Amino acid sequence: MNKTDLVAAVAADTNLSKIDAARALDSVLENLSRALVRGDTVQLIGFGTFAVSDRPERSGRNPSTGEPMTIKASKAPKFSAGKALKDALNAAN
Numbered sequence: 001m002n003k004t005d006l007v008a009a010v011a012a013d014t015n016l017s018k019i020d021a022a023r024a025l026d027s028v029l030e031n032l033s034r035a036l037v038r039g040d041t042v043q044l045i046g047f048g049t050f051a052v053s054d055r056p057e058r059s060g061r062n063p064s065t066g067e068p069m070t071i072k073a074s075k076a077p078k079f080s081a082g083k084a085l086k087d088a089l090n091a092a093n
Contacts, residue, residue, distance in 0.1 A: 006025065
């Protein structure tokens with residue numbers, strides 16, 4: 001499923017136009033991104049939790065040359081599925 005498919009599904013479920021559903025989805029994603037940039041955790045009960053994970057600086061190797069290099073510290077988004085989502089996935093089996 002891509003964004004267009006998701007917008008169409010939201011529009012069908014909510015009786016919104018596709019334009020309004022796209023605006024709503026864009027707003028949700030933008031607010032989620034802003035919260036993560038601030039370092040906040042976003043918890044959607046029954047679905048999951050979005051948070052920011054700190055990756056420390058580490059050493060690695062350049063895959064082309066094999067030369068040692070330092071990989072900078074960075075932040076990465078992480079998602080932990082909630083119980084209801086895990087249960088839904090496992091019920092599908």
